[in-house]
Amino acid sequence: MTDSPAGDLKPSFRSDVTVELVKHSAADSDVLFAARVSTLGEQSLDELKKDPERSKGLINFLMRDRHGSPFEHNSMTFFISAPIFVFREFMRHRVGWSYNEESGRYSELQPVFYVPDESRKLVQEGRPGKYVFVEGTQAQQELVGRVMDDSYVRAYEAYQEMLAAGVAREVARSVLPVGLYSSMYATCNARSLMHFLGLRTQHELAKVPSFPQREIEMVGEKMEAEWAQLMPLTYAAFNTNGRVAP
Ligand SMILES: Cc1cc2nc3c(=O)[nH]c(=O)nc-3n(C[C@H](O)[C@H](O)[C@H](O)COP(=O)(O)OP(=O)(O)OC[C@H]3O[C@@H](n4cnc5c(N)ncnc54)[C@H](O)[C@@H]3O)c2cc1C
Numbered sequence: 001m002t003d004s005p006a007g008d009l010k011p012s013f014r015s016d017v018t019v020e021l022v023k024h025s026a027a028d029s030d031v032l033f034a035a036r037v038s039t040l041g042e043q044s045l046d047e048l049k050k051d052p053e054r055s056k057g058l059i060n061f062l063m064r065d066r067h068g069s070p071f072e073h074n075s076m077t078f079f080i081s082a083p084i085f086v087f088r089e090f091m092r093h094r095v096g097w098s099y100n101e102e103s104g105r106y107s108e109l110q111p112v113f114y115v116p117d118e119s120r121k122l123v124q125e126g127r128p129g130k131y132v133f134v135e136g137t138q139a140q141q142e143l144v145g146r147v148m149d150d151s152y153v154r155a156y157e158a159y160q161e162m163l164a165a166g167v168a169r170e171v172a173r174s175v176l177p178v179g180l181y182s183s184m185y186a187t188c189n190a191r192s193l194m195h196f197l198g199l200r201t202q203h204e205l206a207k208v209p210s211f212p213q214r215e216i217e218m219v220g221e222k223m224e225a226e227w228a229q230l231m232p233l234t235y236a237a238f239n240t241n242g243r244v245a246p
Contacts, residue, residue: 011111012111014112024077063240072191079183079184080184083114105168113179159173194245207243
């Protein structure tokens, strides 16, 4: 690690991602509330809690038969800090998601960069559509660490040099790599989150397997853990029914 020429901002390296549930209004009773208007009209939330077994059965039925809209009447906002390449994949999820990301035009981007740790499988074997990832050798691990550190430091120095010379942030940022960390708020509902999890996590209960990049899966796993606490019946039904979003 070296000092940057324009200031005392030192690059730092991370292998993890941050996911914090910052705001939510999400409970299994929101699903029941929305579903039962079909047959009962307006009801009180207390009424919904009276028969837990029936509630569990109804949520499972909705999930199994893919009655999706009752799973939309809730909201979860996550603060996420992850490399830009993760955000690029993340923001492909358009439906039922709202995003606000830190600006590289209005603020100076901080020198925090992604370097995979030793648990990250480095080598892809097989052809597109049918491949696996396997461990790298010790030499590959060292190469990745060294080359990433060096090129991140050089890129950040170039960014700082341009800023110091008065070049606008929005122009100077062109040299920064996709391994730079960014941060955003992402707001979703249980239905859009289930669709995301079905595509961006690998799970033994998944009826339709997906092959996400490990780093977006790390974000997905943390979001899933938060959601499972808020909506345990919905979460259980999602798993029981093969992790296919209704
Ligand atoms: C393993 C993996 C590999 C991928 N590889 C690539 C890649 O190489 N290149 C690439 O560009 N992308 C790639 N993607 C991104 C992928 O194509 C989707 O853009 C992304 O997963 C978001 O999924 P979605 O469109 O279903 O989600 P959302 O945008 O949230 O949409 C949810 C659902 O709404 C409906 N919907 C949304 N928009 C429309 C529309 N315009 N018309 C009709 N129905 C709509 C669909 O039913 C859709 O499933 C990859 C994704 C995964 C999981």
